[in-house]
Amino acid sequence: MKESLQDAEAGSDMAYDAETKGTGGKDNKKQPPAGKGWFERWRPRLPFLLGGLLVLAVLSVWGAKVTLAKTDSPEYCLSCHVMENHYESWFHSAHHMAATCSDCHVPHQNTATKLVAKGIDGMRDAYYFYTNQVPDPIQLSDRGSKIVRENCLRCHGNLMEEVENEDRDCWECHRSVPHGY
């Protein structure tokens, strides 16, 4: 605090140079000269404000991206240990090469649907987990079944074009695909 006051005093003669010299930001206590508009008053701080906004924007975009990527990884799903058997079974399956948990268990029509569904499911999973209510065995809800089916067809749709598949779930027959636990 003391230092910044000293800085402010030292810099008082060149308040208007602050923008180029880059010391004006610490100059909180300084009264701007009378008769200037708000823009002139804020001008010395402008680079810092813009810089701050830029950093914030980068952080939130990058941060969100990292968070999304992290919560999309199978290892994240595995971190609640109730999923260990499902993870193991998937790890040894052929889908291991091509599809992760969220490829099948989160809707993919568009980013908005994906994010909303992921948020809802994630919160619900966390609630059940932390309140120790995870059922054994874990079973797909009706909504969850619909999502997985759509995702099966998202990749295998062409194959199923001419096959009547409305009346049953894929995994009623393909019982061990991709995690037959």
Place this chain on the structure above:
Amino acid sequence: MKRYWWVWILALFTLALASCAPPKAERVETVSIPPGEIDPAVWGKVYPHEYDSFMKTQEGGLGQSKYNGSEPRDKLSKFPYQLVLLDGWGFGVEFNEPRGHVNMLSDQLDIGPSRRKSGGVCLTCKTPYASQLKDEMGVDYYKLPYDEVHAQIPEEHAEQGLSCIDCHDPETMDLEISRWFLNDALEVIGKDPDNLTRQEKRSLVCAQCHNTYSIVKDEDMKSVGIYLPWQNSEWGNITIENIEAQYEADPSVLEWTNAPTGIKLAQARHPEFELYSNDSIHWNSGVSCADCHMPYERAGSSKISSHHVQSPLKDDMKACLQCHNQEPEWLREQVIGIQDRTNNMATRAGNQAAQAAKAIELANETANIDQQLLNDAKEFYKKAYYRIDFVTAENSMGFHNPPEALRVLGDSLFYADQSLAKAREALIKAGVSIPDKFDLELEKYDKRGSNEVPYDPELNMEFTFDGTK
């Protein structure tokens, strides 16, 4: 500080959540595995399904496999050109197709003593005590006679082949590399052995032994070490050319002398990892050794990786069906088709190299031979031999990497041809009349070694598509 009341709430909430997390359900362990436990039966008390499937590796048999299986057939009678190519040391005396993991040490004890002549070093991949013995005995471990080093193994494990501890950490059950020379070799090719993914380890624990290794010899031809000749290679690109360059650079790995030609040679042994990891379609698709040889299967109420390690052909292509949705019979036809093509090429190259060996043998005995031509013939022979050896010592008859296997065999046929041409030229120049085709004199390979292994033409599996050789 009053302004930050919400931080406290948040911290308390997080703490509350963390302490609410339900405890992890652990399996009930009736027994524990002591650190360093060798006996698989003790591990089997904790992992009975894995143990049961592991013990099935002693079943053996050819099954639906065509070329290898786990039937200890005489490889030299199967491919008689090998009798000439390997003539001069143990491999040329008794060379059987391998049986399963459980049998690996007892099979080594049963085979003729010529195959254990290199000394204690032969135990490196046959006993789980190898690392321990090497640490205790130093260079004597490699050097001393096999029987002397084998006597150091506790009696109850004198015939103990592969054990769980060769690949697993008893505490965490994580995969772990136990053979020092693989760690060294990984560093040589720029791969950090302490930083491997689980999928990589699912191949590398197999690569501990299913590789081509070189035994280092001193001036008296005593074994003094072992290493993998990967010095000129990198991860995913270990080729026979790179390996050959190492053989040329380090004469101490020239372990034997081929009798007919008198050429000092190195030896590629079962380079499964090298061939497979060099750009093969399955390797590039991220498939590990365990994916095909240890498929995930149901055992009781749970699923395990089968420890009955074997050819997928023998298990009705079950491992293949994990990814390939065709009929097992169709899949098998594809595999056999690839193997027949490889065998066709190996038969051509092998027999041509055997012809070259016979021509060089005759040239060696001829006075006034043109030494330059003879030396050229020998250099070409070496190149041909290393390439034939690289594919035929590998235990998949080309399937682990079909295009690479055929490329290498094609090159070996080229070099064998060159070698034969040079040797014939030298002989003609010296005025020796030579036959169109040299007789391989296979009858002299009947009753080989102290086990008197017969040459059995019935076992012949040489094959070409047009029937000529």
